Amino acid sequence: MEALEQQARSTGVYTGQGAASLVNQACEKARTPDPENIGITAVESLDAYIEITRTGSSGEPARDLMPLYKLGFPILCPEQVSTLERVIRGDVPFGSGTFEIGAGPEQVKPGTYRTTRRSVEDCYWERTRADGEIIQNKLVTHAKRLTVTIKPTDGSFTSERCGTWEAVH
Template sequence: MTATVKKTSDVSELIYAYGEVLQACMQSPRMAWDQVSSGKDHIQAIAKASVKMCPKAPFIAELQRIADGIPPAAMDDGKYVVGKTIQAGTYQVQLPDGASGVNDCYWERTDATGGTIENDFITFAPQGPSVTVYDGEGFVSQSCGTWKKIG
């Protein structure tokens, strides 16, 4: 693989890019450095450079996933497109330490036009709710916490 370097007379651009790569080597992508508004291609390029530059980085598996363009297998509350911003599969809410269950959690699967496929408002789930999502669907989570792919 050959990297293309933009020719520039502004050395600060190159220093900034080097700094981004080093930051990615040291900081978990879950801390949102991969969610910045600079675009997926830019983030993927940073991850690819970080994998090569820091093969023993503490978050190398996450960096490799981003470099390969694979969506995450975990998500927090929010709105997602399955196959683009999260992986298809079965997810379950992860209980926080010491919690006896999940309270007042709402989740929804939607079709490509926004129509509801399935939804639920969980008043209490001792083990946390689980849901299976498929490529092309939307997924919404409110007040549920962190979902982790289990299958």
């Protein structure tokens, strides 16, 4: 832990105290997703935690700890490096809601996605243009699995009762 503290200071990645503690907290979020959110993946848990620390909460200043996590994960939780890499790439599963298309926080990256459930019932999804006009939509009463391709020119993607969508690689 002290080695990480020294390395963080010497590289300028994090000059304050408690670098190892900050990385440990992120490692724990990746190891043990929030038990109150049953079904949440390690990637979703870590992504949410990083977003909270990035934006700050209850009056705290925003801070980008990603360079510290990149430095510290291989040292303190090497088994979770792939989880961190997925978050960095934006390869984060998402569920119900309406999401703008893009690469920022709370956005869905263009690409092909599929549902993770063994079967889907009463699922509605739609792709829209930036002006809200529907490009494509479907109401699926039952399917084993669904696949949708979201294009870079799409404005948003809406999903209701479809479960979780994950990127297809």
